[in-house]
Amino acid sequence: MPECPMTAKRRFQLVLIKPSHYDDDGYVIRWWRAMIPSNSIAAVYAIAADCAERQVLGPDVVIDIEVIDETNTRIDVPTLLTRFRSDSNFGLVALTGVQSNQYPRALDIARPFREAGIHVAMGGFHVSGCLSMLDGRAVDLDTCRDMGIAMFAGEAETGSTRCCETPPMAGLRLCTIS
Secondary structure (H helix, E strand, O other): OOOOOOOOOEEEEEEEEEOOOEOOOOOEOOOOOOOOOOHHHHHHHHHHHHHHHHOOOOOOEEEEEEEEEOOOOOOOHHHHHHHHHHOOOOEEEEEOOOOHHHHHHHHHHHHHHHHOOOEEEEEOHHHHHHHHHOOOOHHHHHHHHHHOOEEEEOOHHHOOOEEEEOOHHHOOOOOOOO
16 A cells, blocks of 8 residues: 655644733733624634635635633734744734724734735724725734735625735735635
8 A cells, every 4th residue: 555645744833812002001902802703803704714615715724723812811913923934934923803992902913924025914893994995004904014014805704705904015915705
């Protein structure tokens, strides 16, 4: 009987983060328990889990999904960076459901990942609203562009998400939901 060679599977690290926001003194607001779970992160998780099950990145790629709701969980950036490095930065940090009061915190979360060469995407009410109702440059969206963060607008769970801007350096085709 011929032997089947074992093929090493690549691991795509997908970290879904729902950022918190800063209080008036500049501290991250974090609660011991969250009373209302984030529907945005649940919906994106369901889509990601479906993609993992269907092996959308190919049969030789495993998608590892981690969900972090910063309103009740501390983000351990050094540990996440180590995990990404162990997989050659193959993955994505997705800042999910970002509201306008969370946008400054989301940028601060994204910064160390982008500096390490890890892909970051951001979506939610802030990005969607600024791009659809304003000129697309309002409320500091240029910072996202300058940092190389892909911005998404729309409802991912309804299949109507469109990629608003994917930085050329990203090297991933992230805009395949429609």
